[in-house]
Amino acid sequence: MILRASVIVTMDGPPIRNGAVAISGARISDVGTFEQIKAHHSGEIVDLGERSLLPGLINAHCHLDYTCLRGRIPRPNSFSDWIRAINAERAKLSEADYLESVRAGFAEAMKFGTTAIANLTAVPQLISQLEPPIRTWWFAELIDVRQPRRAKEVVDLAVEALDSGPGWGLAPHALYNVLLTTHLAESPEEMAMFRDASGPLHEFLKEIGREMSDCGGKTPLEIFIGAPGSPRRIRPVADGRALPGWIIAHLNELTESDCALLEKLPAKFHLVHSPRSHAYFGHSPFQFERLRQLDFNVCLGTDSLASNDDLSLFAEIRQFSKTFPNVSPEEILRMVTVNPAQALRQENALGKIRRGGHADLVAVPFRGGGVFEEIIAFDGEPWVMVAGTRT
Numbered sequence: 001m002i003l004r005a006s007v008i009v010t011m012d013g014p015p016i017r018n019g020a021v022a023i024s025g026a027r028i029s030d031v032g033t034f035e036q037i038k039a040h041h042s043g044e045i046v047d048l049g050e051r052s053l054l055p056g057l058i059n060a061h062c063h064l065d066y067t068c069l070r071g072r073i074p075r076p077n078s079f080s081d082w083i084r085a086i087n088a089e090r091a092k093l094s095e096a097d098y099l100e101s102v103r104a105g106f107a108e109a110m111k112f113g114t115t116a117i118a119n120l121t122a123v124p125q126l127i128s129q130l131e132p133p134i135r136t137w138w139f140a141e142l143i144d145v146r147q148p149r150r151a152k153e154v155v156d157l158a159v160e161a162l163d164s165g166p167g168w169g170l171a172p173h174a175l176y177n178v179l180l181t182t183h184l185a186e187s188p189e190e191m192a193m194f195r196d197a198s199g200p201l202h203e204f205l206k207e208i209g210r211e212m213s214d215c216g217g218k219t220p221l222e223i224f225i226g227a228p229g230s231p232r233r234i235r236p237v238a239d240g241r242a243l244p245g246w247i248i249a250h251l252n253e254l255t256e257s258d259c260a261l262l263e264k265l266p267a268k269f270h271l272v273h274s275p276r277s278h279a280y281f282g283h284s285p286f287q288f289e290r291l292r293q294l295d296f297n298v299c300l301g302t303d304s305l306a307s308n309d310d311l312s313l314f315a316e317i318r319q320f321s322k323t324f325p326n327v328s329p330e331e332i333l334r335m336v337t338v339n340p341a342q343a344l345r346q347e348n349a350l351g352k353i354r355r356g357g358h359a360d361l362v363a364v365p366f367r368g369g370g371v372f373e374e375i376i377a378f379d380g381e382p383w384v385m386v387a388g389t390r391t
């Protein structure tokens with residue numbers, strides 16, 4: 001099949017005017033101008049007309065478990081109130097509710113042009129019952145603060161589910177393939193809890209039985225960096241990768257000493273910022289410029305619908321560009337394509353339109369203005385293809 005569009009935004013070189021992509025099965029076999037592609041490839045020609053064709057978007061942080069909680073949690077007075085509210089809602093959910101919620105989330109994410117997703121789940125035992133319509137990296141969430149020993153049980157369950165499941169996700173063949181994710185330094189309350197052993201989150205977690213002896217003295221980042229398996233101990237292995245790969249969500253609260261610590265880290269981790277969830281909570285400003293300067297790979301994610309309105313990454317892009325008007329539209333688009341592909345160690349297969357890559361593509365209207373400007377202003381449902389199939 002040949003897909004023609006007025007612009008091909010490969011993210012692997014300059015945009016190609018009057019371009020085309022040749023697709024063979026689920027993969028991209030070639031990309032170039034329409035004339036070049038037509039001369040070298042046969043098959044059905046699908047003309048997308050006045051549109052920009054770009055790589056499918058990648059959501060680097062999401063909890064599809066909570067799709068059904070959209071609009072159900074009133075704006076909280078504090079982060080701990082929000083956790084209380086979400087816990088109360090979660091207690092009402094059956095396994096069937098969770099399955100329905102995750103399925104609805106997948107459908108919505110895909111409708112808005114997301115073709116790959118890093119999804120945290122608190123119910124890893126259900127993964128085998130799902131057939132994700134988009135590429136999915138599952139992360140089993142270790143959420144019960146009262147029973148740290150249950151962590152092993154959850155991990156075992158997740159690995160078992162993945163082994164018998166549809167084949168996406170973790171299933172590491174070697175240690176350097178392990179991806180880990182955590183929420184870190186998200187709220188001022190988390191900072192107060194760890195550094196000062198005080199505040200509403202400290203009270204709340206103490207009340208529900210968390211062991212609090214690690215609080216008082218260190219910032220969340222300092223605790224994370226000092227923990228086993230954390231980036232301080234990461235050493236690049238032979239193929240240049242670091243082990244294991246950390247994808248850190250949020251990192252809103254940073255002290256001056258935290259920034260000095262980040263500067264000295266031998267291996268930089270990947271970061272996910274969720275612009276609309278950030279605005280919902282009114283967190284401290286995300287220090288994008290500083291983190292970019294320190295060479296952190298910044299990606300965007302929607303987080304869950306317990307703190308967001310929908311699963312559109314285009315809406316996250318628009319929010320980000322409003323907050324950071326000096327960041328170029330092309331760089332912003334990288335945060336939902338090239339950067340998360342790198343975080344997921346899929347830089348050759350996802351996030352770019354290139355030979356051999358997965359045929360995961362989206363197209364949005366092109367009105368003849370700035371290509372990247374128009375893409376980041378897009379508000380709607382794009383044309384979507386996953387693995388060579390129009391959805």
Ligand SMILES: [Zn+2]
Nearest residue numbers: 183249303304
């Ligand atoms: Zn989250």
